[in-house]
Amino acid sequence: MQIRDIDDFTSQYTGEWDPVEGHWYGLNFSYNGTRYRFNTWSEANKNLTVLPDGRKARFGLLKNSSGSQRYTLLGEYASIEEVLLSTVIDNIPFSSILMDNATELISQD
Numbered sequence: 001m002q003i004r005d006i007d008d009f010t011s012q013y014t015g016e017w018d019p020v021e022g023h024w025y026g027l028n029f030s031y032n033g034t035r036y037r038f039n040t041w042s043e044a045n046k047n048l049t050v051l052p053d054g055r056k057a058r059f060g061l062l063k064n065s066s067g068s069q070r071y072t073l074l075g076e077y078a079s080i081e082e083v084l085l086s087t088v089i090d091n092i093p094f095s096s097i098l099m100d101n102a103t104e105l106i107s108q109d
Helices: 008-010 081-083 095-097
Strands: 026-031 034-040 058-066 071-077 103-109
Touching: 008 081, 008 095, 034 071, 058 081, 071 081, 095 103
Parallel strands: none
Antiparallel strands: 026 034, 026 103, 034 058, 058 071
8 A cells, every 4th residue: 555645545534434435434554663643533423622723623643552552642633634744744745755765554443
């Protein structure tokens, strides 16, 4: 599994979930030996975080806690553009991490 470009990634994680059509909820990946997860929050989730500017968080970046099944939330974002610009992982834009050869894409769901 490989992300060809940022437009490819964006198209996979916006719109309604439908794996047959290539639309996913989340992506598990490893970067520099640490596991992370990019996740979309369902429109049906009534507990979406309201961000300081009043918008609802639709995306999140999470870090795996020491190889367990637990993840720690690193950041939540209202738009795909904001998550791509996020630098919560090693102070590097998420879009750059996605395209980095050091990134291993583990699974999509």
